[in-house]
Amino acid sequence: MDVTIPEKEYFRIGEVSRILGVEPYVIRYWESEFKSVKPARTKSDQRLYRRKDVQELLIIKDLLYKERFTINGAKKQLQKVKKGGGESGEGQSRTRLMQIRNGLLQIRELVSRKEY
Secondary structure (H helix, E strand, O other), X not given: OXXXXXXXXXXXXXXXXXXXXXXXHHHHHHHHHOOOOOOEEOOOOOEEEEHHHHHHHHHHHHHHHHOOOOHHHHHXXXXXXXXXXXXXXXXXXHHHHHHHHXXXXXXXXXXXXXXX
């Protein structure tokens, strides 16, 4: 599954839904459970997710769907990752590899846009 985040500052919930491959109500639920995802709001109360929010949601999706954590387990795992340790060797490696992969995919997208 190649997940590339477009080079934009803000994303509407529909765009985030397509990037993650989940329905918008799932994203809203994760937003209510994981306080680290805090989208900005427009005057008309629409959610605008920052790139860091989308990256956080990708990690949450990975923890819930691939790693098979419960919501509470995923919350604890995110706290461990943010504190810089405590994660199991395999989980830590997988999370780091996912971050590296996403970065490389973004670089590939940028390079492929350039015309030489």
